[in-house]
Amino acid sequence: MLLKSWQKRIFRPECNPGFESLHCVAHLDQDVGQALPYLNAHLGGHSYQTDPPAVTFKVHGRLITVHHDRIAINSLSDEAQADKILDWLQREINHAWDDRANIEPSTRCAPAPQPLAVLKLLPNKAGCGRCGRPTCLVFATLAVQGAVGASDCPELEPEARQALEKYLGEFSLDW
Ligand code: SF4
CATH class of the missing domain: 1.10.15.40 (Electron transport complex subunit B, putative Fe-S cluster)
Structure with a gap:
């Protein structure tokens, strides 16, 4: 298992502290950088940055960015939603890494809305x-x-x- 644990921080965006939605940053205890091209190929990233590596996904209209050392999630209603998304990403990151022999790594992005x-x-x-x-x-x-x-x-x-x-x-x- 590549990703085992993280330290999570939940906060309101500084630019608009009155805004209803929450942000979450999970600082990863393991480096997942090598898994990102496999994760991108597996899930279809919205955007991919190579240096430093990071892949952004759109999930139910919110943006989730997986960096080598952290995961950032916006537009959350509560902490339970952050936990659900982090658990899902842990499964997907570990699956993409464990199955990397069968996945062609890619830094190309999926089609984006215009x-x-x-x-x-x-x-x-x-x-x-x-x-x-x-x-x-x-x-x-x-x-x-x-x-x-x-x-x-x-x-x-x-x-x-x-x-x-x-x-x-x-x-x-x-x-
Ligand atoms: S019609 Fe356009 S400006 Fe008016 S509420 Fe909708 S998006 Fe906003």
């Missing part, structure tokens, strides 16, 4: 600001990064919300 495709699914292209963003394009840019989701635009009708959820969901992992 801001203009998201923009087309939003109702008011001039921007009404009800989501707290100045324009729909800003919202669309944040949506492809996983920082906001369909439920954050109050102008979306149920059918359009479903279409946006479906589009963004095509690029998101499940655990």
